[in-house]
């Protein structure tokens with residue numbers, strides 16, 4: 001397996017508050033890794049550093065052997081490091097196909113001014129059609145974003161991420177806001193993605209996490225306190241104390 005992402009001693013402080021603290025891990029092609037931790041643990045702050053939305057205070061981020069710690073967001077995307085957001089950032093005045101076509105064009109360095117002339121260009125169309133049908137939402141291509149159910153919007157977020165041709169895809173709570181009985185659709189869509197892609201998923205829905213992940217990273221107070229298989233994570237006392245106690249109690253009560 002090829003190592004795609006190396007996160008080395010990554011730290012971020014806001015004033016005196018250390019929000020990520022000496023975090024190190026690696027992702028290889030084909031990885032399906034979940035990052036969990038209580039509210040305020042620093043998960044989003046960590047992802048923002050990976051994507052380039054936030055500069056680390058310390059540490060290094062290496063993407064396919066290249067140090068991208070200070071690289072811009074577009075440089076990282078071009079290198080194959082792509083993230084989705086906890087809250088959707090869709091163009092609401094456009095259709096599903098147009099949103100994905102824009103991502104294709106952005107990746108290819110085409111400007112929005114050329115949008116109307118290239119959306120139907122066969123190679124651009126092949127790409128957005130391919131991504132939509134892979135995720136099972138090809139029938140929604142002509143639907144305006146405003147007419148989508150929230151779960152469908154989250155599937156469109158995934159489609160936009162895939163249109164960037166990621167080698168490493170970071171999913172920030174892909175099922176946030178989706179009714180619990182619809183979250184299997186999100187998982188199914190993720191399951192259809194190329195096995196070559198390394199996926200890091202932040203998620204609070206533990207059913208989803210344990211179905212998705214082969215490996216789980218646990219963050220508490222900014223530091224990685226445990227890394228292991230879902231079974232190991234469920235059994236670990238420190239993890240239960242920091243986070244999973246509530247989950248286990250809720251499951252027992254239901």
Ligand SMILES: Nc1ncnc2c1ncn2[C@@H]1O[C@H](COP(=O)(O)OP(=O)(O)OP(=O)(O)O)[C@@H](O)[C@H]1O
Nearest residue numbers: 014017019037038039040041042043044045046204
């Ligand atoms: N720009 C900022 N300035 C100061 N403090 C911040 C900033 N961004 C985040 N924090 C603080 O960092 C801590 C971690 O926040 P973060 O959003 O990364 O946690 P999280 O694990 O993603 O939480 P959640 O699960 O609720 O999304 C919180 O205490 C938050 O208030």
